Amino acid sequence: MQRESFIDWLDRHAGRVFLFPAIFLVLAFSIFPLIISAWLALSRFQISANGYDITFIGLLNFKKLIFGSQQFHLVGTFAPVPILGWLVLVAVAGMVLWALWGYLRSGSVTILGVVGRFISFGLAILLALMFTFTLGDKAQIGSLATTLFYVVVGVSMQFLIGTGLAWLCAQKIKGRDFFRVVFFVPMMVTPVGVAYMFRMLADMKQGPFSPAWRGAGLGEFAWSTNAWSAKSMVVVGDVWQWVPFIFIVMLAAFESQPRDEIEAAELDGASPWQIFRDITWPSVAPVAATIVLIRVIEAFKIIDLPNVLTNGGPGIATESLTLHSFIDWRTLSLGTSAAVAYILLFVSTVTCVSFFNFVVLPMRQRRT
Amino acid sequence: MSVFESRRLGRMAPAAAVIIYGLLGAWTLAVIFPIYWLVVTSIKVRLDVTGGPFYLPFIDFTPSGHAWHYIFYDLGNDTFRPYYNSIIVACFSTLVVMIIGTGASYALARLSFKPRLFSVVLFIFSVIGALLMVAAAGLDWRIAVAVALAIFALLAWALRRVPSPTLANADILFWLISQRIFPPVVAAIPIYVMFQRIGLLDTHAGLILAYVTVNLPIVIWLMYDFFVSIPRDLDESAELDGASKFRVFWDIVLPLARPGLVATSLLVFIFAWNEYLLALFLSTANAQTIPILVSAQNGTRGPEWEYMSVLILIMILPVIVLTLLLQRFIAKGLLLGAVKG
Numbered sequence: 001m002q003r004e005s006f007i008d009w010l011d012r013h014a015g016r017v018f019l020f021p022a023i024f025l026v027l028a029f030s031i032f033p034l035i036i037s038a039w040l041a042l043s044r045f046q047i048s049a050n051g052y053d054i055t056f057i058g059l060l061n062f063k064k065l066i067f068g069s070q071q072f073h074l075v076g077t078f079a080p081v082p083i084l085g086w087l088v089l090v091a092v093a094g095m096v097l098w099a100l101w102g103y104l105r106s107g108s109v110t111i112l113g114v115v116g117r118f119i120s121f122g123l124a125i126l127l128a129l130m131f132t133f134t135l136g137d138k139a140q141i142g143s144l145a146t147t148l149f150y151v152v153v154g155v156s157m158q159f160l161i162g163t164g165l166a167w168l169c170a171q172k173i174k175g176r177d178f179f180r181v182v183f184f185v186p187m188m189v190t191p192v193g194v195a196y197m198f199r200m201l202a203d204m205k206q207g208p209f210s211p212a213w214r215g216a217g218l219g220e221f222a223w224s225t226n227a228w229s230a231k232s233m234v235v236v237g238d239v240w241q242w243v244p245f246i247f248i249v250m251l252a253a254f255e256s257q258p259r260d261e262i263e264a265a266e267l268d269g270a271s272p273w274q275i276f277r278d279i280t281w282p283s284v285a286p287v288a289a290t291i292v293l294i295r296v297i298e299a300f301k302i303i304d305l306p307n308v309l310t311n312g313g314p315g316i317a318t319e320s321l322t323l324h325s326f327i328d329w330r331t332l333s334l335g336t337s338a339a340v341a342y343i344l345l346f347v348s349t350v351t352c353v354s355f356f357n358f359v360v361l362p363m364r365q366r367r368t
Numbered sequence: 369m370s371v372f373e374s375r376r377l378g379r380m381a382p383a384a385a386v387i388i389y390g391l392l393g394a395w396t397l398a399v400i401f402p403i404y405w406l407v408v409t410s411i412k413v414r415l416d417v418t419g420g421p422f423y424l425p426f427i428d429f430t431p432s433g434h435a436w437h438y439i440f441y442d443l444g445n446d447t448f449r450p451y452y453n454s455i456i457v458a459c460f461s462t463l464v465v466m467i468i469g470t471g472a473s474y475a476l477a478r479l480s481f482k483p484r485l486f487s488v489v490l491f492i493f494s495v496i497g498a499l500l501m502v503a504a505a506g507l508d509w510r511i512a513v514a515v516a517l518a519i520f521a522l523l524a525w526a527l528r529r530v531p532s533p534t535l536a537n538a539d540i541l542f543w544l545i546s547q548r549i550f551p552p553v554v555a556a557i558p559i560y561v562m563f564q565r566i567g568l569l570d571t572h573a574g575l576i577l578a579y580v581t582v583n584l585p586i587v588i589w590l591m592y593d594f595f596v597s598i599p600r601d602l603d604e605s606a607e608l609d610g611a612s613k614f615r616v617f618w619d620i621v622l623p624l625a626r627p628g629l630v631a632t633s634l635l636v637f638i639f640a641w642n643e644y645l646l647a648l649f650l651s652t653a654n655a656q657t658i659p660i661l662v663s664a665q666n667g668t669r670g671p672e673w674e675y676m677s678v679l680i681l682i683m684i685l686p687v688i689v690l691t692l693l694l695q696r697f698i699a700k701g702l703l704l705g706a707v708k709g
Contacts, residue, residue: 007612010612010614011612011613011614014475014479014612014613014614015475015479015481015613017471018471018472018474018475018479018617019471019472019475019476019481019540021468021471021472022468022469022471022472022544022584022588023472023540023544025468025580025581025584026544026547026581026584029555029559029577029578029581030547030550030555030581031495032495032558033554033555033556033557033558033559033562034550034554034555034558035495035496035499036499036557036558036561036562037554037555037557037558039499039503040557040558161395164391165391165392165395168388168391168392169392171388173385173388173389173392179392179396180695181692181695182396182399182400183395183396183399184691184695185399185403185688185691185692186399188638188684188687188688188691189403189684189687189688190641190642190644190658190659190662190680190683190684190687191642191644191659192642192644192659192662192663192683193659193662193680193683193684195663196662196671196676196680197402197403197405197406197680198402199671200405200406200409200673200676200677201401201402201405206417206418206419206420206421207421208401208405208421208423209421210420210421211421240398240399240402243395297548297549300551301551301552301553301645303553303644303645304644304645304659304663307644307663308663321551321553322551322553322645325553326553326645326648326649329556329557329649334557337557338554338557341551341553341554341556341557342554344551344553344554345550345551345554348549348551349549349550352549
């Protein structure tokens with residue numbers, strides 16, 4: 001009898017039995033650490049005679065990182081703005097103005113919408129300004145701008161190459177299954193392995209391409225000593241690894257196209273480009289926006305590639321925010337480390353939520 | 369008629385075919401060559417590695433198994449222990465996260481939850497209260513947690529009639545999935561301290577717990593879509609026949625969701641196998657995983673590429689084999705998630 005009633009009780013509470021382990025896990029190992037981290041970010045951590053001391057110092061860690069002695073590390077060093085910087089600034093400002101104009105004309109302006117746009121666009125302008133003023137010859141961009149560089153350049157290249165390959169593969173070609181299998185492989189290679197592999201390949205003295213480098217007169221140049229070539233190398237490794245992800249999902253999306261619509265358009269004499277623009281793209285756009293969002297979320301967390309490929313160097317040139325935070329942790333400045341992690345959390349959350357609201361949702365609604 | 373237009377509908381023009389196969393072939397090379405270079409380097413001796421690029425075994429240089437011998441015999445346990453650790457951690461974390469994640473996503477897809485916003489706020493306050501008790505009053509953390517939970521339960525029960533807006537399944541789902549946005553580095557330091565306190569640092573159990581938490585959002589997100597796509601009438605009719613919710617879940621819903629289960633567990637397994645940051649924080653010697661071993665090879669003389677290549681190859685081989693066997697499932701699983709999001 002006792003056992004019977006226990007099973008009944010279990011069945012009545014089945015929902016909770018199923019759901020609560022997950023909730024408990026997230027609370028214990030995600031939310032709880034988040035709160036502790038917030039407290040650490042507002043404190044100073046010192047080793048003392050009896051273990052360690054943690055003193056509350058308010059926003060000093062953030063002040064140090066953004067305005068003070070660590071500014072060079074997070075934000076970068078300032079210098080006059082080069083032409084490229086102005087271009088970036090104008091592009092971001094143009095996008096913000098265009099989005100605002102579209103919002104004002106849409107006729108559904110709400111308080112929440114205005115506040116949300118204020119945060120998103122404000123952050124976008126601030127980050128663009130920071131990037132612009134630390135881009136010059138004498139200047140150096142900090143770990144925040146480096147992370148943004150990885151996210152923006154890396155993810156757009158992955159998306160362009162991955163979608164392009166998927167589109168080519170979706171044509172009437174032979175051997176699609178072969179390409180599908182081969183192109184998928186890089187995603188499985190451990191990022192640490194990717195990093196070492198590209199270090200080996202890019203070796204300009206002994207690597208497989210060294211004859212080509214010598215031929216181009218670059219035999220004495222080492223990519224790892226130049227800030228921008230080192231950063232580009234990280235992006236190359238990241239692109240190699242993550243093109244498969246975009247490729248495989250976009251290929252599946254292209255394959256689930258309505259075939260009859262496309263054939264009808266072909267019969268009417270539409271060019272492949274017209275078919276792509278008017279039929280294919282609108283139907284795969286929601287999928288595309290979603291996987292770009294997934295990649296952006298993951299790209300913000302990059303650490304293995306820069307850490308192994310270049311050790312964050314030359315100097316701090318390839319340090320991502322996660323690596324910056326890890327290095328601070330290793331040198332026992334826990335407060336700064338937690339503050340850097342929180343800045344990453346803030347920037348990546350605002351970016352991802354904005355991308356979801358301003359890109360993914362409209363694309364989904366347009367289709368329905 | 370130009371070379372860019374096809375003669376017949378459905379047949380490619382020669383020039384277009386050349387361009388398409390050319391581009392696809394070029395990317396195939398870009399994918400294969402780095403891995404080929406790994407294999408070639410792993411059978412070189414030091415002199416052939418440093419002496420300038422040699423491309424083809426038997427023609428450019430004489431292959432040698434010496435690096436493989438060194439890694440497997442001379443290093444022996446130093447190689448096998450991290451390998452064993454990786455297998456244990458990846459397998460068990462996948463198993464646990466699949467159990468917890470499928471349960472949660474099934475519950476969210478089929479049953480309705482209405483947590484009261486008031487109780488959630490109350491819970492947050494009791495957590496903050498517990499933290500204050502530890503930080504300010506210096507209480508033992510176990511007592512603080514117990515006191516806070518007791519106060520929460522008491523208040524939640526006493527104030528259960530207070531009107532409050534309720535949340536729905538969609539809110540819980542969004543909250544769980546959005547955990548993926550949190551960069552693990554934010555949680556890494558507190559988890560390090562927490563594990564140090566409860567003795568989980570540098571153990572398999574600690575790493576497994578951490579990986580389960582990190583991968584839970586992916587499992588819930590993908591599996592939720594699979595469960596939603598399974599028709600409801602099936603489990604409703606089974607329930608009318610008197611089957612318990614667990615029976616329905618185990619005998620009816622899970623078998624139907626098998627493709628999703630395979631794809632999701634493979635993906636989660638790969639993430640756990642390749643994970644770097646948390647392993648860097650949470651394992652030092654005993655539980656060191658293989659990515660950490662490989663990244664630590666950067667010794668004083670710089671990386672020794674022939675040994676490194678062997679290590680990387682044995683690190684990536686199991687995952688690649690597994691994926692090639694199961695890769696059709698992955699595309700399906702990922703697409704379903706991405707389309708419905």
